[in-house]
Amino acid sequence: KMNVESFNLDHTKVQAPYVRLADIKTGEHGDTIHKYDMRICQPNQDHMEMPALHSLEHLMAELSRNHSDKVVDISPMGCQTGFYVAMINHDDYDGVLDLLEGTLRDVLEADEVPACNEMQCGWAASHSLEGAKQIAQGFLAKRDEWTRVFA
Amino acid sequence: KMNVESFNLDHTKVQAPYVRLADIKTGEHGDTIHKYDMRICQPNQDHMEMPALHSLEHLMAELSRNHSDKVVDISPMGCQTGFYVAMINHDDYDGVLDLLEGTLRDVLEADEVPACNEMQCGWAASHSLEGAKQIAQGFLAKRDEWTRVFA
Ligand SMILES: N[C@@H](CCSC[C@H]1O[C@@H](O)[C@H](O)[C@@H]1O)C(=O)O
Ligand SMILES: N[C@@H](CCSC[C@H]1O[C@@H](O)[C@H](O)[C@@H]1O)C(=O)O
Numbered sequence: 250k251m252n253v254e255s256f257n258l259d260h261t262k263v264q265a266p267y268v269r270l271a272d273i274k275t276g277e278h279g280d281t282i283h284k285y286d287m288r289i290c291q292p293n294q295d296h297m298e299m300p301a302l303h304s305l306e307h308l309m310a311e312l313s314r315n316h317s318d319k320v321v322d323i324s325p326m327g328c329q330t331g332f333y334v335a336m337i338n339h340d341d342y343d344g345v346l347d348l349l350e351g352t353l354r355d356v357l358e359a360d361e362v363p364a365c366n367e368m369q370c371g372w373a374a375s376h377s378l379e380g381a382k383q384i385a386q387g388f389l390a391k392r393d394e395w396t397r398v399f400a
Numbered sequence: 401k402m403n404v405e406s407f408n409l410d411h412t413k414v415q416a417p418y419v420r421l422a423d424i425k426t427g428e429h430g431d432t433i434h435k436y437d438m439r440i441c442q443p444n445q446d447h448m449e450m451p452a453l454h455s456l457e458h459l460m461a462e463l464s465r466n467h468s469d470k471v472v473d474i475s476p477m478g479c480q481t482g483f484y485v486a487m488i489n490h491d492d493y494d495g496v497l498d499l500l501e502g503t504l505r506d507v508l509e510a511d512e513v514p515a516c517n518e519m520q521c522g523w524a525a526s527h528s529l530e531g532a533k534q535i536a537q538g539f540l541a542k543r544d545e546w547t548r549v550f551a
Contacts, residue, residue, distance in 0.1 A: 252465035253458075256515040260522055274472055276488050280427025282472055292522040299450065303478035307404075314403035321425055321433055322486055324475030327454035328522030335473055335486070337427050364407040371411055371443040371479030 254284075260292040264400035265330065266391045268346055280338055282321060285345055288331040289388050296329035301380025303372070304362045306332070308381055311363040312355040316348050346395055356385040405435075411443040415551035416481065417542050419497055431489055433472060436496055439482040440539050447480035452531025454523070455513045457483070459532055462514040463506040467499050497546055507536040 251257055254272045263269075265288045272284040290296050297305070302325050309332065310323045321335040336345065363369075365376045402408055405423045414420075416439045423435040441447050448456070453476050460483065461474045472486040487496065514520075516527045 251462060251515060251520075253461045253515070256458075256462065256520045259519055261519055274488060276427065276429070276431025278427070278430035278489075280429045280431035282433070282488065284473065288522075290522075293518045293524055296523050296526075299478070299480070303480075306478035307407075310404045311402060311407065322435065322473060322475070322484065324473065324484060325478050326522055327450070327457035327476050328526065329450070329454075330522035333473065333475060337425060337433065338429075364402060364404070367444045368410055368412055369402075369407045371439075371441075371477055371481035372447050373444055375447075375479065 255286065258286075262399050263288065263292060264394075264397065265289060265291045265295075266388050266394060267398045268342075268349065268395045269398045270342060271333070273340075281340065283336050283340055283345075285334040285336070286331060287334055287349060289384060290330040292328070292330055297384060298377070298380060299329070300375045300377035301384055302329055304365070304376045304378055304381035305356065305384055307362050307364055307370070307376075308356045308359055308385075309352055312359075313348060313352040315355070316351050349395075350389065350392060353385040353389050357382055357389075406437065413550050414439065414443060415545075415548065416440060416442045416446075417539050417545060418549045419493075419500065419546045420549045421493060422484070424491075432491065434487050434491055434496075436485040436487070437482060438485055438500065440535060441481040443479070443481055448535055449528070449531060450480070451526045451528035452535055453480055455516070455527045455529055455532035456507065456535055458513050458515055458521070458527075459507045459510055459536075460503055463510075464499060464503040466506070467502050500546075501540065501543060504536040504540050508533055508540075
């Protein structure tokens, strides 16, 4: 068994898009970190292009925190098929789906990518608001499939 | 002021490579999440290529957990200039530097990228062990500069 949770997941058996509870880590004082696997593209068949992924990272990281103060981290997967969403003391799966839905609806309304300039970003030239919106739109269109992880 | 910590960081003033404590989040029960900004490339001048970044993600995510059970998450930045490392109940900055150093030394010793196949990975074709080792080597070579964040 591997240390990394997703290395024990059979990526040939999943069916994107989905949102999956990947891991729960409990601190010694009793706080819990729930990590969700937000899978946008079908593994080994499709992936997000980096400028669109990068813009979606900025948008989700900023806008999700207008909905919840329990967001610990939203980060892309190196495989470019999805994001990991880490929440503190938030074990409500349906609540996380609502958070993601609300955040992605905000993405569709955005006029610009937050912080897409050389002062606020590590690679200001690598952005695509249009690409981020297309990903958000496609994921939202399959909202009723998010809870079904395996084909 | 933006919600995302790094959107309030002046990326034109930092000098990579560095490791910076970016955020501390304390749960209502008293556990703390420390998030570190492990910056490998100089913002808006250089970036990691995705296959190398992806392999380094796999290697660090798996190997770091052989050194510590306090790793919550290691994830790439969408700007491709670094990684975020989230730790639970680990406020020892020098200890985190040692963890990263030990992990990257393991990367240099690796014979293969863990889980770089279609069952265990979202994009098995997008990997470069050689690229990941080159990044690790370059970062390790500047070990004495990791604590200096600003130019
Ligand atoms: N995962 C984190 C930050 C997301 S935005 C990350 C961006 O910060 C900047 O330094 C880079 O442009 C990078 O792409 C979080 O959720 O807080
Ligand atoms: N940030 C997480 C997982 C890292 S490996 C992530 C990989 O899982 C797989 O689904 C994809 O190939 C992806 O690239 C962690 O630290 O646990």
